[in-house]
Amino acid sequence: MTVLSSPAAQPTPDHTATPTFAVIPGAQVRQALDGREQQVVDLVEATYRLHGAGDSVNPPSYFLRFPDRPSSRIIALPASIGGLNRVDGMKWISSFPANVSSGLPRASAVLILNDHETGYPFACLESSIISATRTAASAALAADRLSRGRSRPRRVGFFGTGLIARYIHTFLAGTGWTFDTIGLHDLSADSTAGFRGYLEQADVTGEVTVHDSAEALIRSSDLVVFATVAGKPHVTEPAWFAHHPLVLHVSLRDLAPEVLLASANVVDDVEHCLKADTSPHLTEQLTGGRDFLDGTLDDVMTGRVTLPDDRTVIFSPFGLGVLDLAVGKYVYDEVARSGHLHLIDHFFHDLRRYG
Numbered sequence: 071m072t073v074l075s076s077p078a079a080q081p082t083p084d085h086t087a088t089p090t091f092a093v094i095p096g097a098q099v100r101q102a103l104d105g106r107e108q109q110v111v112d113l114v115e116a117t118y119r120l121h122g123a124g125d126s127v128n129p130p131s132y133f134l135r136f137p138d139r140p141s142s143r144i145i146a147l148p149a150s151i152g153g154l155n156r157v158d159g160m161k162w163i164s165s166f167p168a169n170v171s172s173g174l175p176r177a178s179a180v181l182i183l184n185d186h187e188t189g190y191p192f193a194c195l196e197s198s199i200i201s202a203t204r205t206a207a208s209a210a211l212a213a214d215r216l217s218r219g220r221s222r223p224r225r226v227g228f229f230g231t232g233l234i235a236r237y238i239h240t241f242l243a244g245t246g247w248t249f250d251t252i253g254l255h256d257l258s259a260d261s262t263a264g265f266r267g268y269l270e271q272a273d274v275t276g277e278v279t280v281h282d283s284a285e286a287l288i289r290s291s292d293l294v295v296f297a298t299v300a301g302k303p304h305v306t307e308p309a310w311f312a313h314h315p316l317v318l319h320v321s322l323r324d325l326a327p328e329v330l331l332a333s334a335n336v337v338d339d340v341e342h343c344l345k346a347d348t349s350p351h352l353t354e355q356l357t358g359g360r361d362f363l364d365g366t367l368d369d370v371m372t373g374r375v376t377l378p379d380d381r382t383v384i385f386s387p388f389g390l391g392v393l394d395l396a397v398g399k400y401v402y403d404e405v406a407r408s409g410h411l412h413l414i415d416h417f418f419h420d421l422r423r424y425g
Contacts, residue, residue: 089190091417094405096196102404103203103397107210107244110397114207115371117151117396118338122368125152126392130345141301142166149391150186155403158184161197161394167299170258175233176299177201181398190418193402197394200401204393206237208338208367209318210245212385213293215370216336217316220379227253227291229284229305230298230321231265238295238320239269249276255287285310292316296324303349308332311382319349319386327353333382334364336375342388350386 103110120126127150134144143165150158163179170176181197184190217223226242226249228235239252252269256262262280269278281287288294288310298321306326311317311333319325322343330353337343337350340363344351353362365375367385377383405411 089418091414092193092411093414094193094195096199098405099196099199099401102401107241110203110207111211111245113396113400114393115211117392118368120153121392128390128392147391149395151392151395155399156186157395157399158186159395161391163201181394183398195398195401200394200397202234202237204397205234206241208387209238209320210241212318212367216383216385223293223316224249225251225291226293227287228295229255229287231256231261235297236268252276252278253281253287253291255281255284296321298324300324314382317384319384322348322386325349327356331362333384334377335362336364336367336385338367338387338390343386
């Protein structure tokens with residue numbers, strides 16, 4: 071293995087030269103992203119705009135499921151993004167909920183980046199951090215954009231207190247959000263205790279309250295974050311949302327169609343979100359149409375859609391592969407600029423067409 075130490079290292083591979091392949095471990099990924107919440111949110115916003123303008127390819131995600139392990143899955147998210155940092159690639163992310171009981175995180179992932187000109191893969195990055203980062207940045211962006219034109223939330227509630235919830239709070243705090251109260255609710259007391267410990271270490275302002283019911287959490291929050299592993303809707307009462315909070319429905323399958331039908335609904339991508347029995351997909355099946363959708367986050371950002379201030383607003387992001395590519399390419403460029411890119415010697419062996 072070669073460590074590229076030259077400060078003149080080029081972030082983007084030269085497709086006229088012999089292809090190289092780099093491996094970027096989690097420690098380097100974290101270092102490249104740590105403390106850069108606003109920069110990453112800006113990057114995610116720019117990526118949404120590119121996607122909305124059609125300068126991307128983001129086919130459906132592919133699910134590998136297992137008859138003997140029905141709660142587990144591995145998902146492939148291929149994508150291609152244009153713009154100044156155009157790149158192709160794929161995220162390969164597993165979700166094995168049983169890991170939690172043994173002390174391992176539920177999700178693990180890698181991201182492959184491919185050169186836009188040659189198609190050669192030029193990097194493999196540890197991607198659970200990238201995936202959590204782009205999810206949290208998307209949520210923070212939505213919280214900002216969807217709360218404009220209405221009172222800015224002062225009471226946040228986290229339904230599900232695992233790693234994704236922690237990242238979302240970090241990105242909210244890192245982009246200027248402060249809260250008077252922070253509510254927590256999780257079926258796992260250990261997860262709740264761990265999240266509370268994170269908040270104490272982060273020295274956040276705001277009173278932290280653990281709620282013993284979903285209803286209590288929702289009714290006491292102006293901003294509700296769903297970050298669970300729910301496989302089907304379990305929150306069924308529209309009346310719990312009578313105070314019209316902003317809802318970041320990151321885990322996608324918590325809310326019954328009745329809740330969505332009583333709300334304004336924003337997604338990241340219509341075709342992607344209305345698949346795989348997500349709550350919006352179930353709502354489409356129930357109603358036979360998509361009229362319950364107000365638009366996409368890009369529609370809101372560009373002014374094509376204006377949201378009401380007297381209804382609950384729900385953001386349901388399926389999670390787009392182009393976001394993983396954008397954040398992954400940012401990490402690659404940062405590591406290359408630092409001069410610590412780990413290249414695998416002779417990864418591509420037979421580069422002469424006829425030997």
